[in-house]
Amino acid sequence: MLKLYWYTMVNRWRLFWLTRDVARQAQVDGDQKPVIFFNASARIHGLSLNAAFQLLAAWGLRLSGIPVVHFVCQAGMSRCVLGTNRDDASESLPCAPCVAQSKRLYRGADVRWFSFDESTTLVQSLLGLSLDELCNYEHEGVPYGEIVLPSLRWILRRHHLEDNEANRFLLRQYILSAYRVGQEFAVLLDKVKPSTVVVFNGIMYPEAMAKRVAEERGIHVITHEVAFQPFSTFFTDGEATAYPIEIPEEFELSTEQNTALDAYLSKRFQGDFTMAGIRFWPEMRELDEGLIKKIEAHKHLVPVFTNVIFDTSQVHANTVFPHMFAWLDQILETIKGHPETLFVIRAHPDEMRPGTQKAAREHVAGWVEKHGVVELPNVVFIGSEEYISSYALIRRAKFVMVYNSSIGLEATLLGAPVLCGGKARFTQYPAVFFPQSEKAYKRKAEEFLEAKEIDVPDEFMHNARRFLYYQNWRTALSFEDFLQAHPRKGFVRLKAFDVQQLRAKNSKAVRVIRDGIVNDGSFLV
Structure with a gap:
């Protein structure tokens, strides 16, 4: 506890001096339109990776002469995502520490606060609605239910929601809050007239609402998420959680690039990697003798790799099946029809994330138990x-x-045929088999099980290597010169640095972000 307190105090001290120096050294270019930054779903009182990325990017733009406006919550939602207590929906929000942290982060910046004001008309229209009606609720042409549903699934750590008062209450409050965010953000856009809006993630309802309002006005919107290198972020004018990557047809890896990719894969295949500051594999064990004997006792082995059901990527993944468990239900039918084949169902290592509040409450282990698998x-x-x-x-x-896990891309790189059930970031390019209907998926699985040999197109391996290289080295914008690890998973500490390092001429990440905003660049390194 003493160590955490020390880290907190050092971070706050560094924030004090850095915000002061940025404010003193930033000189606004009067010819540049403002850029609005909004992030209400990445932190409360600490400094998460995504909160740090947005803060550093905003500092870099200000030091480049671009006016920056921060749209900041000041108890502006009746229920925000991170402030929701999934075990007690009625618990009040931790607004005081959140606002205090915002004041530390945005000291000396142009901040536009927003507060909550409940719409009486909307309250009345929501009363008495069932869970399903709330999930599909629209008002004045805006699909509020659809906008807030991913946030509720994420905070409750489940896909299927029970129609009870606690869940209905949260849906009503999220809808009322999304409506308020939209109102306040529209006013800000009309006043500031920005060139660009930058939001975290774009799926959590506050940012999703701001994104929608900006896009309705034809304003350029950029979303960002954690990238696939340590202390790196991914910026895009698409959907960050879908990870759109445009790879030129003529791009081929050089000898040096192939060597770098092989070195990365060597570490990855040993479990030596982190994602969003989380190390999934504290150790990695080889197959034990009992499992090997069971594999050898069957004609074939088919591993089945699942995903985390509440992950924000699932919004994009569910194009063939309505959700991952529907995919597993179909696979269970296939399993029962092929006793000669051993199926090893592998839960995602992040599903039950020990030592955190992010353990799934609807999970593959529960599905396995329910169906007696x-x-x-x-x-x-x-x-x-x-x-x-x-x-x-x-x-x-x-x-x-x-389903849509990264292991699919890695399996291709290991030479295995891969049958993918959900849309993944790597299905943008032919690298796996990805049938486009449930029936087609079932047929392809049967075809593979009956085949003596499975022919994998050469382009799968080729595309997988190109995609992984682009993902890791071209889209990842590194802020490792400014950030360091924190004992709390997913959070970071600021390094001691001179703010001059954040000027575009000194920081490649800031230079790429500035170019993407000012010159409609690609956000590629």
Whole structure:
């Protein structure tokens, strides 16, 4: 506790001096239109990776002469996402520490605060609605239910929601709050007339609402998320959680680039990596003797890799199946029809994230138990806290089934045929088999199980390597010169640095972000 307190105090001290120096050294170019930054869903009182990325980007733009306006919550929502207590929906929000942190982060900046004011008309129209009616609720042509639903699923850590008063209450409050955010953001846009709006993620309802309001006015909107290198971010004028990447047709990896990619994969296949500041694999064990014997007792091995059901990527993934569990339901039918094949169902390592509040409350382990899956003689279930090497399974597999996890791309790189059930960032390019209907998926699985050999197009490996290189080295904007690890997972500390390092001429990340905003650049390194 003493160490955490020390880190907090040092971070605050550095914030004090950095915000002061940025304010003193930033000189606004009168010919530049303002850029609005909005992030209400990445932190409360600490400094998460995404909160840090947005802060550093805003500082960099200000030091480049671009006027920046921060749209900041001051108890502006009756229920925000991070402030929601999933066990007690009635608990009041932690607004005081959140606002205090905002004042520290945006000291000396142009801040436009917004507060909450409940719409009586909207309140009346929401009363008595069922959960399903709230999920599909529209008002004045705006699909508020659709906008807030991903946030509720995320904070409740589940996809399927029970129609109870607690969930209905949260949906009503999220809708009322989204309406207020939209009102206040529209006023700000009309006053400031920005060239660009930058929001975190774009899926959480406050930012999703701001994004929608800006796009309705034809304003350029940029979203950002954590990228796939340490202390790096991904900026795009598309959907950051879908990770759109445009790779030129003529792009081919050089010898040096291939060497860098191979070195990365070597570490990755040993579990030596982090994502969003989280190390999923404290260790990685090879297959034990019992599992090997079971594999050898069957004709084929098919690993099944799942995802985290509440992850914001699921908004984009559910194009073939309505959700991941529907995909698993179909796979269960296939399992029962093929006793000669061993299916190893692998829960995502982030599903039950130990030591955090992000453990799923609707999870693959529950689905397995509900359907009695482990009672089937040709199934092995590996939970998210079992650190058995997924790559060892892939190397023995006839083919691999994935929903939309990164392991699908890696399985292709290991030479395995991959049958993908959900839209993934890597399905933008042919790198896996991705049938476009539930029936087609079922047929393809049967075809693979019956085939003596599965022909994998050469372009799959080629595209997988090109995509992974672009993802890791061209789209990842590194702020590692300014950030360092924090004992709390997913959070960071500021390094000691001179704000001159954040000028575009000195920071590649700031230069790319500025070019993307001012010159409609690609946000590629």
